[in-house]
Amino acid sequence: xxxxxxxxxPPPLFRQGPSALTKLALCSAxxxxxxxxxxxxxxxxxxxxxxxxxxxxxxxxLLTPVDAWEKAGDYLRGTQRAMAAEDLAKRQLAQxxxxxxxxxxxxxxxxxxxxxxALQPALVVPSLAAEVLFEAPDPFSRRVVIDxxxxxxxxxxxxxxxxxxxxxxxxxxxxxxxxxxxxTDKDAAIPLLNARTQMRNAAAGRADGSGMELRFLAANADIxxxxxxxxxxxxxxxxxxxxxxxxAAVERRGDSSFAQVQLAPVAQPDSARHVLxxxxxxxxxxxxxxxxxxxxxxAASAAEAKANARAAKKAERAEKAAEKAxxxxxxxxx
Numbered sequence: 001x002x003x004x005x006x007x008x009x010p011p012p013l014f015r016q017g018p019s020a021l022t023k024l025a026l027c028s029a030x031x032x033x034x035x036x037x038x039x040x041x042x043x044x045x046x047x048x049x050x051x052x053x054x055x056x057x058x059x060x061x062l063l064t065p066v067d068a069w070e071k072a073g074d075y076l077r078g079t080q081r082a083m084a085a086e087d088l089a090k091r092q093l094a095q096x097x098x099x100x101x102x103x104x105x106x107x108x109x110x111x112x113x114x115x116x117x118a119l120q121p122a123l124v125v126p127s128l129a130a131e132v133l134f135e136a137p138d139p140f141s142r143r144v145v146i147d148x149x150x151x152x153x154x155x156x157x158x159x160x161x162x163x164x165x166x167x168x169x170x171x172x173x174x175x176x177x178x179x180x181x182x183x184t185d186k187d188a189a190i191p192l193l194n195a196r197t198q199m200r201n202a203a204a205g206r207a208d209g210s211g212m213e214l215r216f217l218a219a220n221a222d223i224x225x226x227x228x229x230x231x232x233x234x235x236x237x238x239x240x241x242x243x244x245x246x247x248a249a250v251e252r253r254g255d256s257s258f259a260q261v262q263l264a265p266v267a268q269p270d271s272a273r274h275v276l277x278x279x280x281x282x283x284x285x286x287x288x289x290x291x292x293x294x295x296x297x298x299a300a301s302a303a304e305a306k307a308n309a310r311a312a313k314k315a316e317r318a319e320k321a322a323e324k325a326x327x328x329x330x331x332x333x334x
Contacts, residue, residue: 115163127276142185149176159278164267165243182269193232214261
């Protein structure tokens with residue numbers, strides 16, 4: 001069969017009715033109509049709701065990986081934030097602990113200063129507040145350095161006390177500082193009085209610097225553990241009645257005529273920071289005697305001045321009386 005005689009028309013089975021352009025126009029008009037009807041009359045709302053209900057499990061299933069990824073990111077970011085918050089809390093806790101330590105130290109210092117202020121008015125001896133700077137570098141002695149010296153009026157031999165009792169004595173004075181020999185030093189000595197028995201004795205520092213001891217005390221002396229030892233005031237340096245130590249141990253030996261008595265100082269030198277420097281009693285008494293003599297001389301001069309003033313007034317009154325009498329006598333003569 002020749003090719004020109006072939007029928008090129010589609011068979012009836014494949015004939016589709018209207019053309020594609022007509023179909024496009026009809027579908028576009030239908031879509032526009034549906035959109036207008038849905039906007040005005042909500043015709044598609046039930047269908048849309050049903051479709052959303054059907055598709056919701058699928059959407060949730062598809063969103064599961066995204067949610068898992070976001071949760072993992074939130075977990076990691078939350079862990080980092082928690083670690084940062086923990087570090088900040090630790091730093092704040094350390095700062096608060098440091099502040100608390102300073103507060104405790106300041107509270108102890110405040111209590112010590114309050115006790116010193118309460119002690120200072122009770123003393124009739126002139127005193128000067130000072131602060132302990134450091135311990136002397138000599139390892140064979142027990143000495144400390146305070147921040148007051150000759151410029152502030154500190155004198156060599158001045159007693160040094162704190163709120164608990166006697167600490168020691170000023171042995172070296174510099175322009176702006178002074179060196180205090182503690183009672184526990186091996187070269188220190190102080191006269192004491194037993195508050196219970198009123199027995200006098202002298203105490204000295206032990207050779208190892210660990211405390212004090214009474215020397216040359218009779219073996220049969222009336223002394224017991226716990227007896228309070230105070231200053232006797234007989235040396236002219238320490239005011240009487242200041243607490244010094246307590247008896248820590250008493251050892252009596254049959255082969256010795258002296259008892260070994262160990263004393264524990266009531267003022268702990270290692271914890272002392274604020275102290276009072278007192279004027280020695282002999283200088284205080286001399287200054288007080290000079291002040292009394294000066295006051296007496298001033299009172300005598302004031303009394304003499306008053307007596308002279310009274311005598312002058314009497315003489316003036318007598319002179320006026322004589323003038324009046326002379327005037328009366330001259331008037332009666334004619």
